[in-house]
Amino acid sequence: MTPDPGTPGQTAPGQPAQAAPALDVAGLCVDVDTPAGRIRLLDDVSLTVRPGERLAVVGESGSGKSVMARSILRLGDTYRTTGSIKVAGTEVTRLSERQMSRLRGSTVAMVFQDPLGALNPLQTIGEQVAEPLRVRGTGRQEAERAAAAILEELGVARAAERMKAYPHEFSGGMRQRVVLAMALIAEPQLLIADEPTTALDVRVQEQVIDLLHEVSTERNLAVILITHDLGIVAGFADRVAVMYAGRKIQDDDAGRLFREPAHPYARGLIEAVPRIDHRIEHLVGIPGVPPHPGARPSGCAYHPRCPFRMDICEVEVPAERPLPSGGTVACHLFALEGNAS
Amino acid sequence: MWIVRLVSRRVALGVITLIALAAAVFFISTLVPGDPARVAAGENATADQIAAARENLGLDKPVIIQFFLYLGRLLHGDLGMSISTHSPVTEGLFDALPTTFELVLMSIILMLVVALPAATIAALRRGGAGDQALRTSAVFTAGIPTFWLALLVQFFIGGKLQILPLSGAVSRQYSVDRVTGFMLIDATISGGAEAGWDAFLHLLMPSAVLAVLFGAQLFRALRTEIIRVLAREHIAVARSKGVPPLTLVMHHVLPNSIGPAITILGVQFGMMVGSAVLVESIFALPGLGSYLTNAVGSADVNALLGAVLVTGLVVVTASLVVDLLQAVRDPRVRAAQNGGGR
Structure with a gap:
């Protein structure tokens, strides 16, 4: 459990990626x-x-x-x-x-303040959630399956069906789940x-x-x-x-x-x-x-x-x-x- | 279904608009000095012949009756006879319209091909040298009068440099049979690719002149909107998802930015048909402009009315197309059409 303190100047072997x-x-x-x-x-x-x-x-x-x-x-x-x-x-x-x-x-991914503003109003929920995978070359069907899975995991009921909906058809809380799904889908x-x-x-x-x-x-x-x-x-x-x-x-x-x-x-x-x-x-x-960034006290x-x-x-x-x-x-x-x- | 609602609503509105337009033009045209009966009877007609022509044309009846008779014929698609050419107005318009459409559509294509990338680059490099140069030239070109620019490019590019043909729709060596009325298509059918290319070159200068004036407006509207959209949070979100720059522009920035541009193009379409009058007469293109100029010149009321109504129809149709495009683009517009609120 406790890492051995006696190996200075060297990363512990076996866990280099984990250690970062x-x-x-x-x-x-x-x-x-x-x-x-x-x-x-x-x-x-x-x-x-x-x-x-x-x-x-x-x-x-x-x-x-x-x-x-x-x-x-x-x-x-x-x-x-x-x-x-x-x-x-x-x-x-x-x-x-x-x-x-x-x-x-x-x-590294990010979730923003306003869940409505964070979604492209012209694209379906499914397209947007699948996009991080699509831009990395994943096929459409596979990306859509992954999108449905993560939406379901984050508590969007009937995800496969609701992926065809547009952001304005979702409630605030559901939108934030969608935003979270977009952030998490590429792990x-x-x-x-x-x-x-x-x-x-x-x-x-x-x-x-x-x-x-x-x-x-x-x-x-x-x-x-x-x-x-x-x-x-x-x-x-x-x-x-x-x-x-x-x-x-x-x-x-x-x-x-x-x-x-x-x-x-x-x-x-x-x-x-x-x-x-x-x-x-x-x-x-x-x-x-709080002071304005341009006029901070000494x-x-x-x-x-x-x-x-x-x-x-x-x-x-x-x-x-x-x-x-x-x-x-x-x-x-x-x-x-x-x-x- | 949103499309049925939208189209039926707009068609009903369009019919009312066109009747109002017809009434306005009809009554104003009766106030214009000049006697259509005299024109119709010919230059050396006797008083009896003029009176006969007047009766023949229904001009002896009260103006209001004349208008309703006109509307009645209009319902059957009959725009009356042209008084100066003695042929049906519909026929004349049918000959002239494709030329004007070809000119205007070509201009719109040129506008989009230039304004869309230019506005995108200017907005992305906002405040940079390219942006400044593009904005300055947009202001500059928007201030040039169409007829002056038309004469200028005709003189330099057509006359001095001889890069493009001076005027006309196609070179004399090609005999073009009328099939669709669109010269680019007809020339290609009659004379192959070579004749089609020749017709294209003839079209290039007049459509570019028209595009310069209207394209500047389009560029500015697009640039402003792209800058607005770039500041929106979903753009930052898309970037944070790992969307590369080109995909970002094509999938997120442009679809969200072209709304105002579509509306502007719809309005401009009608105005461009109007401006085509000048451009067509300078470049000797046998379009609606030439037809309208003729009609006004010879106090040809039926031809004038017909041309104005057709222009009105074009404007009404253009605004319908705009609404359809907006609905296709934006699901929220479709939802509103379905009465879904929000």
Whole structure:
């Protein structure tokens, strides 16, 4: 069970492909050029996702969550990316566009926010679900059989028949199942779900999250769930990364993060979630608004809103430091604690 | 079934439109100065002969009665006799229409062949040098008056450079029997591929002139729509599924982008028949344009009415075809036709 720690400098034999993380992002920076100048959307983000692991990426809008998702699949045509993105061991920043389109769908796939907008209104459900296989040269009949099978597996009743229907004939929850089927049919190792439940009503949200959890377990599929809704994170994720103003500020085991959030921002986020077992007088929020990507504060971008602000926070960007719990945090408070202890 | 509903609804609407059009043109034409009876009787006719012609043509009856008599004949497909040529108007139109259709259809093909790829490239490379050049030339060409462009290319390409024939439908050396009325087809039947090619070359310049003006509009509409569609989420989704660029354009971008272009082409079809009047007279093509010009010139009311009604019929038919194409393209349009809401 435990890997032998005594073989330095060499990968353990017999499991080279398995050992590669589903996603390994190191020092990722993303800039865009706007008429107002170059804006940094993502700043020095590093992140690792193990095969089969479920990671939630949380943060307010504008924190860079979706930018990260799109840059992993290289869907942002205006992005200027530096740093390294390895998907299942393959460095995607160096791939040609053709190699990249072969990787998309089969190694890493994505589920988007609005299930209606995510479907081509002019093609049948069947055509769209089968497409990732068709563009890889699978025959029509075989691809359609696979599409029917995966739709059925994801809970679309009478799938073979309903494949002839068009997206507008499906309900929101069913559409999201279709979108998920499209993402999974070519059997990727990593699925990025960008706010997959935001456009759905609460009951359907739950079903979709449960479904994601189920397929992740069954297929040993690594899932990155991007959301601003901490309520759906708790039951789903193994690990949570918190983003703020283009940086990852905390990365920790889900249970520990909810019990004892280290970063003041993470603390604020968790306290802001209304809880059914607590009587509250009024909703708690974090004072202030997240900064615009073009006008981020100096030092730690959170310092204007932080109740524990120190002088150093305005000047120096805090580095990521390991937490005693095993996670990491980027906050000067913990540098002090580390020095003190 | 959506197609039955759609066609029956549009045909009923089309008939009403055409009757209204006939009424409008008929009553306006009675106000135009000039005496059709005098034209019909000939230049040196006596007063008695003119009066006889007037009675003969039914012009002595009240205008409203004249109109209903005209409508009654119209129901039997009788558009009356041309006063100037003394032959049935239907016959004249039947001779002229294929030439105009050939010209307009050829222009539309040219427009699509050029505008579709150009708009796609411009939209994909939005803001780039190619996009700028294409947009500038689209603005430029849309501002050129048709007749001026027609004379200009005729002078340079036909006259100075002699790349293409100056005018006419086919070279004199080929004697072409009328079979379908479409010169490209008839010439090929009568004189083989060589004559067909000759007819094609004759058609190229006039149809290109017509295409330049209308194609610019089509290009701009297509480019705008493609840019809009490219920003839609299902395009990003298709890319995330691993759809390669060419398949993406052919299966996802273009089918979703051509809706407005189809509508524009439908409207333009009628306008192009109108613009063909000028182009045909400059390039000496015996089409509807020449027929209409003749009719107006000789106060030939029946010919004029017939030509306008046929143009109206073309416009009505074009809009029906547009609706059919949209329904074939978009399942949501079909659903709406079936009364399925949404």
